[in-house]
Amino acid sequence: AQSVAQPEDQVNVAEGNPLTVKCTYSVSGNPYLFWYVQYPNRGLQFLLKYITGDNLVKGSYGFEAEFNKSQTSFHLKKPSALVSDSALYFCAVRDWETGANNLFFGTGTRLTVIP
Amino acid sequence: EAQVTQNPRYLITVTGKKLTVTCSQNMNHEYMSWYRQDPGLGLRQIYYSMNVEVTDKGDVPEGYKVSRKEKRNFPLILESPSPNQTSLYFCASSSRQATYNEQFFGPGTRLTVL
Numbered sequence: 121a122q123s124v125a126q127p128e129d130q131v132n133v134a135e136g137n138p139l140t141v142k143c144t145y146s147v148s149g150n151p152y153l154f155w156y157v158q159y160p161n162r163g164l165q166f167l168l169k170y171i172t173g174d175n176l177v178k179g180s181y182g183f184e185a186e187f188n189k190s191q192t193s194f195h196l197k198k199p200s201a202l203v204s205d206s207a208l209y210f211c212a213v214r215d216w217e218t219g220a221n222n223l224f225f226g227t228g229t230r231l232t233v234i235p
Numbered sequence: 236e237a238q239v240t241q242n243p244r245y246l247i248t249v250t251g252k253k254l255t256v257t258c259s260q261n262m263n264h265e266y267m268s269w270y271r272q273d274p275g276l277g278l279r280q281i282y283y284s285m286n287v288e289v290t291d292k293g294d295v296p297e298g299y300k301v302s303r304k305e306k307r308n309f310p311l312i313l314e315s316p317s318p319n320q321t322s323l324y325f326c327a328s329s330s331r332q333a334t335y336n337e338q339f340f341g342p343g344t345r346l347t348v349l
Contacts, residue, residue, distance in 0.1 A: 161342075163239070163343050164278075164325065164338075220291070221329050221331060225270075227276060228277050
């Protein structure tokens with residue numbers, strides 16, 4: 121069975137400080153990993169993905185994520201947080217068990233950047 | 236503009252009154268999916284469709300129906316809504332051409348069942 125864990129419901133960080141949003145996964149096939157962001161009253165927007173290759177993946181809005189196979193983690197990072205980064209962040213993994221394009225999502229982490 | 240649209244965006248209804256939430260995408264995507272989002276539970280998949288006339292259950296299909304008669308449309312049907320179906324619903328689509336299935340999401344439909 122596959123699963124995605126986002127251990128922190130809420131992360132607070134001061135504007136200008138680095139931010140990390142944590143994600144660990146368990147998957148039966150190759151780990152195809154994704155981060156999505158949800159701004160208030162909006163749908164989810166794709167941020168970045170890891171399929172293969174470099175462990176450090178760069179995405180939209182200055183975000184990056186580090187894939188760590190030994191720790192089965194895919195933490196989202198940004199060197200300097202902006203107030204506009206405040207949103208709900210979801211980690212997801214491709215669901216290999218159904219053989220479809222399905223993604224299995226974590227429960228989400230609410231990021232608040234304090235001015 | 237490439238997009239996934241949902242209607243209505245907000246809906247308040249009463250128990251037992253059948254309703255349909257529409258979803259349409261203009262990207263010629265084969266794959267479409269419905270999710271519900273509840274606090275503390277994240278997104279849970281209701282139904283998905285790999286292509287026209289091909290649908291399958293997700294993790295929480297009870298109380299819902301779907302159909303895929305056309306490639307662009309994937310309506311979600313609640314035959315007899317109940318209060319526990321009060322939630323935020325998202326439709327999503329992706330191309331099956333890509334092996335890394337990035338999904339595109341609609342803006343969401345907030346449903347309240349009284």
